[in-house]
Amino acid sequence: MDHDVRPVWPGILEAYQRFLPITEQTPRLTLHEGHTPLIYADKLSERLECHVYLKFEGANPTGSFKDRGMVVAVAKAKEAGKRTVICASTGNTSASAAAYAARAGLEAVILIPHGYVALGKLAQAVQYGARIVAIRGNFDQALAIVREVAEPLGMEIVNSINPYRLMGQQTAAFEICDVLGRAPDALYIPVGNAGNISAYWMGFTRYHAEKRIDSLPRMFGFEAEGAAAIVRGEPIAQPETFATAIRIGHPASWEKAVRAAKESGGAIDCVSDDEIASAYRLIAQEGVFAEPASAASVAGLLKRHKAGDVKQGETVVCVLTGNGLKDPDSAMRLASQEELVVDGDPLSVRRALGGFQ
């Protein structure tokens, strides 16, 4: 291909206007979210004898898939004349809400459970100028308060109970089909709050209804074993996993996720922290640095492959929901490497590197 001028990607609202609840009055808010790379995973594809693509959502403006839905939710809040958005969050949602609020000229209020959230996790939201309020209580209480105070204070809730969030998130499914020119045979995706698998399914079925694709993928969602509420069939009071972004014991979109898996001929299953850690390293070997939670999709693919459930030659997409830079501590902790310290001369370095063996 010779050089070919390409216009900048205009962002979700403009690119997928036709599929979103956008009116003439909706502000064309964007940080150029979406249009994230669909990366062919050479090594995994060879090993599994199928075509594995990684949908790297960590390339979004604030480093996670949340931006796709947040841009819609914040634009609609502004259209409705709201001056402040509010959410309860301990991580990616707060960063995204704060960024789009700043961009739109709105205020953002973030409720967090006091003492529970590492302050470093909130660096983005703080930098974007959000007002952080720590409450003496847990996350569920924070969300309950958000629901109660938003209306009297005239604030718009941008937690995932805001329906515009999932509408925006479905655009990732559109992009996959646009790039592949078809639907994949199967989609693998981490399941935490269970909204994202629901949004992808909404996107695929919409494209199918519009005859842009002529088949639908099977949807396979993976919870972390220690937070596998849907798999176990009951909420988990104390969910445990190092993959913090899916450490959720009572998924908000539970039924929708189950329906997506069932309707598509897929499943909701779970993977252990060891399986997640191992997949996390395999993803890095493809050149991609994702959040630990993201690796649940690849861990799920490996689990099904081991069980003989992945057909040779299939085209599968694994969704990587967030950027590894969000959690550098996990990278360091999981690295098997010991630090190698040598004297500062060429001979010592060559010896250390095996150059004189």
Next chain:
Amino acid sequence: MDHDVRPVWPGILEAYQRFLPITEQTPRLTLHEGHTPLIYADKLSERLECHVYLKFEGANPTGSFKDRGMVVAVAKAKEAGKRTVICASTGNTSASAAAYAARAGLEAVILIPHGYVALGKLAQAVQYGARIVAIRGNFDQALAIVREVAEPLGMEIVNSINPYRLMGQQTAAFEICDVLGRAPDALYIPVGNAGNISAYWMGFTRYHAEKRIDSLPRMFGFEAEGAAAIVRGEPIAQPETFATAIRIGHPASWEKAVRAAKESGGAIDCVSDDEIASAYRLIAQEGVFAEPASAASVAGLLKRHKAGDVKQGETVVCVLTGNGLKDPDSAMRLASQEELVVDGDPLSVRRALGGFQ
């Protein structure tokens, strides 16, 4: 605009093939680097009465502009039959080298000065599987050793002395022109090792020679005051600034940078850490979270504007070289906000938010 299918961005090597030293034999390596957003800065534009765009290089695969040059350097190393790349680095270069080496199926060796680099900064390189060797010595010694051991060990150096690095980096200038449909009136850019300003200038003059643009921008580079070797006219033994990515006392591309500024009618100047910190917050208000060093470009624009040197209505581009997620500690440290802790009930939260004033 109605929905319009856009193919995925193919990455630097394919998109800008014609301008790069690519042959039939060069592997088409990519992590879909480049094609980073050029974000219109509403608030800054209004305040400065000109058109300010932010070129957000933090959207690259490993979170910095280094990916543009690294993809070329690593592809050429692989083409030459090398099995290992080596560099001395304390930050963004190591992450990029490790990622592209992993992608290309090569080994990466990173030399760092022992005790000088926070291990967290190396999280990416470690996760990508690079071999880290810490030497008892400083950064200059590490680089000197790299230069000495690379050839006998058959490794390719991918520090910026590798000429393919700057060739790849010039593509950011191409993209700016492609999106604007012209060259900006001025480009503002942080100066550390001084390679990037040189690469942008190379890109603009190339496009000008090819008659893709009919004017050239003035190039304004900004060092941090405590590391302003070029401005002072002599190397600085102990450079000091919180903007670590430009904490460099002896820039490798010194003369090239001076030439770019001079030829274009621009300048190399410096900004204080306070000016950088203040610009860093203004960038976040536009919805963008950049590395502290990135803010030197915007700080430079503000400094020149204050001096009356920015014309009304001008179109200027500020380059933001890296992602803010690379340095969450700075974000937390610079946040003026005190943590607000309240009881976990709606009334207390409404009081805290001023809802009952």
